[in-house]
Amino acid sequence: MQRTAWKYYPRQQDHNTEQNREKSPACVQLQLMMSSSFNIFRVGISVVIMCIFYKSAVDSLSELSPQKYFSTLQPGKASLAYFCQADSPRTSIFLEELNEAITPLQDYGISVAKVNCVKEETSRYCGKEEDLMKAYLFSALLFNEVKYITTLEDLQNIENALKGKANIAFSYVRAIGTPEHRAVMEAAFVYGTTYQFVLTTETALLESIGNEDIENAHLYFFHCKQVLDLTLQCRRTLMEQPLTTLNIHQFIKTMEAPLLTEVTEDPQQVSTVHLQLGLPLVFIVSQQATYEADRRTAEWVAWRLLGKAGVLLLLRDSLEVDIPQHSNVIFRRAEEGVPVEFLVLDDIDSLISHVESNVHIEEIQEDEDEDTKSPNMDVQDDEVAETVYRDRKRPLPLELTVELTEETFNTTVVASDSIVLFYAGWQAVSMAFLQSYIDLAIKLKGTSTMLLTRVNCADWSDLCTKQNVTEFPVVKMYKEGKNPVSYVGMLGTEDLLKFIQLSRISCPVNITSVQEAEEYLSGELYKDLISYSSVSVLGLFSPNMTTAKEDFTEAGNYLKGYAITGIYSEEDVLILSDKYAATLPALLLSRHKEGKIESIPLANSHAQDIIQIITNALLETFPEITVENLPIYLRLQKPLLILFSDGSINPQYKKAILMLVKEKHLDSLTPCWLNLKNTPVGRGILQSYFDTMPPLPLLVVVNLHSGGQVFAFPSDQAITEQNLLLWLKKLEAGLENHITILPAQEWKPPLPAYDFLSMMDAAASQHPTRKDPECTKEMDVQENDKKQHEDKSAIIKEPIETLRIKHWNRSNWFKEGEKSFRHDNKEL
C-alpha cells in the first residue's frame, strides 16, 4: 500500500464554510475541535470532555478545564485536545510524542491542549483509554482529508457537490478515538486525495440512511463520480467486513477495479485485482447473439457482487477453450490450483447466493507488532551482491589475466606496459567488474601489447595500500612501471577497451608534417581508433608558443585514454591555420562522423580551459542517449528533451530537432533521443511516466534538475518543427500540464536493521542478574562458582528462545541444519 505525501498544509477554506455557518449547535454537540461556528465539515480533532480537575504531568502542554478550553477556542482555528484519565505509562509515551508535535502543529495553526478526565466521569468522550490512544495525531494531520458531519443534510450536500467529480467514503464510528476511527483515518491518509472521506458519529444519521446497526462501525462507498444527473442518488456499497485498515484497503481496491471486464481468455489464466485480494471471479458466459442482454445482466450482477467478487463477461465465440454447452456461469476461486467450476444457473439471485455462500472472507487480523508481516531482512536486495553471488560457481577464465603478488608486481609493471585491476575477492562490485575485465581479456586475446593483470587486495593488502588503492575496484595503467594513470571511466568492457585503445597513442600525438596533419584530421592516420572517439583534436601552434604548447600538452596528457589529441607546431603551421581559418594558437576539431572540421582559438587558455573546451567538443548536439553517456549530458544541468524511439530515429524528426537546435530554440534544453532497441531500460522509464506503454515515437521533456516535471508532446500531433516550437513555447509559458512529477524523496534504507540495542535491553530487563557487573573479586568467585554457573546457562538459553519466537521465519529447516553443522565443526 502506498501513501501520499504527508499533508500538513491547511487547505483554503472550502466553499461550504459560509453556508454552514449557522449550524453551530451541531458542532458543540459533536465535540468538534474546529471551534464553534466554523466548518463543521472539517474534522478537527478528537473529543472534548468535561473534566474537572487537572494534574500537571506534561508542563509544556497547556492543560485546561473544559470551560477554559471552550473559551480559548477561536473561530476558524483548529485545535487538538487530548483527553486523559490518568497518567498511565502508555499515555505518557503518547504525551511525549504529542509534546514534540506541538510546535510543528502550531506552525499549521493547530493549537494543542490536554484535558483531564476524572475517573468517575461517565461522559462518552473520555471513553476507555485504549480506545482513545492513537487517533489524535492522525486526526491532527488529516483534518482536511476527512469531513465530519452530523446531519443527513450535510451528507446530501457533500453528495451533491461531488456528483460527477469524485466518489465518497462515508463512515460511521461509534466514537472518535476508537480503533475503527483510527482505521478510517489511516485509510483517509492513503486515499484521501482520491476519495472524499466523510465521517460521523451520529447514530441518527446512520439510521436515516437505512442502517439500524448502530453498535458497529460502518463504511459506505458512494459511487458519485459517474453520476452526471444531479437528481439521481449516488449508488452506495456497504462494506461488510469489520473496519480494519486492511479490510478498508481491500474494499477500496475492489471499488477502484473496473466494474465489469470483458475477456476472451481462458478463465483459468485471467488475473484481476480481485484474485490478489483473495476474492473469487465470476464469469458470465456470453455469445455474440445475446451479447447486449448478457452485458446488462452482468452489470447488474456486478453491482450486486461489488466488493465480494470480480465479475467478467466471457465471450464464448472467441474462446478456444472448451466450455460445457449449457453452463452460463463460471466460478473461479481465489485460491490457486483450484479448478474453475462450470455452473448452470437460472436466475441472478441463485448466482448471488452461490457466490456469497462460497466466499470465504478471511479474517485478517491486524496487529501492529505482527512479525509475520515484517519483511525478511535476510533476503539480499542488493542487485550487484545477489547477481555476483548467484554467479559464483561459474568458473571464469581468470588465466587470461596475470595475477600479481607482492613479489611479482614491481617486476611485471616495469617489464611490460600493464593494466592492473585492483579488486577484493569479497567485494561484490569488484567481482562484477572482474567479469567485464575477463571479457575484455577475451576480446583482446593476442592482439594487444598491453598486459592485463590483476591484484586481489584481499590477499595483497599492503601492496594495494602502497599503490594508493584504498577502494575497490580500481584500474591503473602502468607504462614502464611509472606514473600510473588511473582509469576513471565506466566499469565495463567497452569503455575500458576504448581507454586501452586510445591510450596506445601518445596524447597528444606529435604531428610532424602538413600531410600527416591532414591524414590525422581525415581520420586516416588512426583509422582503427576513430571508432572509439569520433572527434580528433589537433592543436596548432607556432614553434615559439612554448607556454601555449605546454598547456595543451598538459591537457592532452590529462585526456589520455579518453580523446585523440595531436599537436602540430612546425614552421609551416600557417598552411594549416590558413586553410582552416584559425588564428594561432588554435584547436582544430575534426568530427569524423559528420566530416566537419571546426577551429577554436586558444589564446590565453590554460590547461584546465583546454580540457573543458575539448570535453565540450566531444558532446554531440543531438546524441542518442545511452546508459554509458547519460552522465556526461546530465552535467549540463538542463532539462532533457528526449525522443523515445523503438529502433532508429526517423530522419524527419531528427531534421526537425536539429533545425530547432540550429535556430537556438533548444538552448535551454539538452535534446537527445533514446533507442529502445539499444537501451531497453527506456521502457521502464516510459512506464513510470505513463503507467502503460504509450505509442512510439514519443517526445518528452524531463525537468530533472528543478522540479522533476515530465511533459509529453501530444501524441496526436506530428513531430514537426512548427508543432514542436509551438509546444515548447506553451511549455515555457507554463500552459502545458505535466504528465507526472518525478518523486523527489530521498533514498531511505530499504529495510530496517536488527535492533540489537533493544534486544540487549530486553534481555537485560528479563535477567537483571545479567546486568550485574562482574566486579566480584576473584576470591569470592570461588564460592559463587556453582550458583553463577547455573544462572548462566539459564541466561544464555532463555532470551534466545523468546527472541526467536518473534522471528517469523523460524521454521527454516535449512538454517537449523546449518546451525547444528556449525556446532559440530566447533567441536572438532
Added chain:
Amino acid sequence: MRLAAAARLWGPPGLLLTFALHPALCLRPARTAAPPHRDYCVLGAGPAGLQMAYFLQRAGRDYAVFERAPRPGSFFARYPRHRRLISINKRHTGKANAEFNLRHDWNSLLSHDPQLLFRHYSRAYFPDAGDMVRYLGDFADRLRLRVLYNTTIAHVTLDKDRQAWNGHYFILTDQTGQAHRCSVLLVATGLWVPNQVDFPGSEHVEGYESVSVDPKDFEGQNVLILGRGNSAFETAENILGVTNFIHMLSRSRVRLSWATHYVGDLRAINNGLLDTYQLKSLDGLLESDLTDLAVVKDHEGKFHITLKFFLEESNQSADAITLPQDDNDNFAMRVAYDRVIRCLGWKFDFSIFNKSLRLSSSGEFSKKYPLVKASYESKGSRGLFVLGTASHSVDYRKSAGGFIHGFRYTVRAVHRLLEHRHHHVPWPSTEHPISQLTNSIVRRVNEASGLYQMFSVLADVILLKENATAFEYLEEFPMQMLAQLETITGRKAQHGLFVINMEYGRNFSGPDKDVFFYDRSVGHTEDAWQSNFLHPVIYYYRHLPTEQEVRFRPADWALPRPTAIHHIVEDFLTDWTAPVGHILPLRRFLENCLDTDLRSFYAESCFLFALTHQKLPPFCQQGYLRMQGLMGTESLRRHGIESGLLRDYATVGRPREDGGQRPVGSSPAPGLPVQPLDGNKEEL
C-alpha cells in the same frame, strides 16, 4: 675619525651585553653546561622501546633510546628461564595478507621491512627466547635505531620550564652522572623487579630468577612452588618427571587462558601439572594467602610449612615450632619439602623516578604497574608515557597490551598522539565517499591485526562528514579516550561517528566459565549480539560521547551506550565476508543509522533512477553520475532477472490485447512511479 666613530658605537652595546649576561650567569649556573637535549627519550631497548624508536625514526624525530645492557632485549636474555617463549610463532595461515597474518604472529614488531618478521628467525611454534634476543638485535641494527647501550638511567627528575612542550623537561641522569634533558619521556622499562613476599623463613626460598633449570638437581625431591602463573607452571613442567611430587601454592585459583581469553593467564602449553594433579599423580595445587605463611627449616635441612601466627607464639628452635598438623592431622602440606621455589612474577621499577614525577602504582589489582591514562600518559606528569609491558594496567587481564603482539599497536597509537600534539600531524586517516562505508568496515574487520589483538582497547573510528556523504577512517584509536578524540587526533567529529571494535561475548570469558558449553556458538544473524567468540561490534553515535559518559558507562560495556549497535555474527573462520550472513546485516545497520540506501546498483538501474527520480541513491551519485557506473555482464544480468532484482526491459510494457491491463506490481497511483526493485516498495 672613522675609528673614533666605531669605538663610540661599540661602547654602549658592550655594556648592555654584560648586563644581559649577568643574571643568566648568576641565577642559573647549571645552564652553563646544559645537558644534551632530546625531544624524545625512550627508556629501555626492549620490544616496546625499539618499537617506539622505529616510529620516531620513521617520522624523523629527535630521539634516543637508553639501554643499560650492551644489546637490546636483555629481559629475554635471561627470561624465561627455561627459554621457551609462549607467544606463538605461526608461520602459515593459508593467507597471503600480511596484515591478517600479524593476527597470528605474536612476536614480530611492526616495520615496513618484511625481513623483520619473526617467522624468519624461528621455525618453532613456541620459539626459543634466544631467537627473540637475536631478532631484537637485528631489529635495532637493520633499522639503525639510535640506541645508547650500556647507559643505565639511575635517576629521573623534573625540571620546570615554561618553554618546554609540557611545561617541564625530564632530566635523566645515567650511571656516570651525565644528565640528559628530554621533552617527552617514554618509559619502556618493562617489569623486571621480581615480586617477593615477606614472611618468616622467606630467606629459605629460591627465586625463579636464580633457581636451577637442570632437572637433575631435583631428582627425587619434594618441591613446593609458590605462585600459579606461567613462570610457576613452566618451572614445574621442567621438573615434573624427576621429582617425588610438586605442590603449588598460591593466593588464588589458577586462571586458564583458554577460559579467560587472556594470554597472560596459564597457557595450555604449561599446564602439564594440572593434568597430573587431577589424575591423582601426587602433584597438587593449593590456595592460601602467602603472607600468612612461614617456612621453617628443620635439622635435616628440610622445609616445613607453618603459619606466621604459630611462629609468633614461640621463638623456639625449628623442631619445636608448632606445625598445623599438630592440631589438624590431615593438613595438606604436612610433608617436608626439599625445596621451596618462588615464581611470583615481576613488577615495575619505580625507584628511579623522583617523587616530583608522581608516578604511582595502579592500585589494588595491578600494583605492579604504574598508573596511566587510557592514552598511556602518566596521570602524574604530562609528557611521560609508559609503553610496553609496564603499560598493561590499561587492559590488565582483558586484552593483549602487556605483550608484544598487543603493545606494538598501543605504541603506534601513542606515537600518533605525539605526532599530533607536538608536530601538528593529524592522526592518519583516509577519506572515502559514503558508498564505500560498508566496504571499509568489512575490509578492516577481516584483516586488521591491531583491532584483533588489542580487542576492546584499540578501535577504528569512522567520522562522518556533513550530510553523511563522505567519511574519514581512523585506525586503532584508544577507545577509552573517545571523548578526547578531537584534541588527540586533530580530526573533527561533528556529524556523528561509528566505532568498530572487536569483542568477546559478555560473560563468556572468565576464570570459572565453561567455554565449551553447548550452544556456545551463534549462527543466526539476528542472534549476533549474543555471539561469544571474538567478533566485530559497531557502535553508532550521533555525537561524540563526553568524558562523563565514557567514565560512567554501564559496567559491562566497552563504550557508553550508543545510538545504535551492531554485532557481526561470530564466525568459525573469523572471515566476515559472507554476503548475506555478514555484509547484508551490516549494510542494513549502516543504512538505518544514516537513513539512506547504501545498496550498489548496476549502471542500468542508475540510468533508470536518473530519469525517473529527482534524487539518486549514493552509489549512483558517487559512481554512475561521475561516469564510473558498473556496467555488468550479460550473465550477471540474467542472474539479476532470475532473482527478480533486475527487470528484463526488452519484454516490459508491450501493449497487450486485454485492454491494456497493467502488469502486476506496476504503479497504481499517479505521481508515484514504479519502484522497480523489490524491497524498495514503501511499506504501510
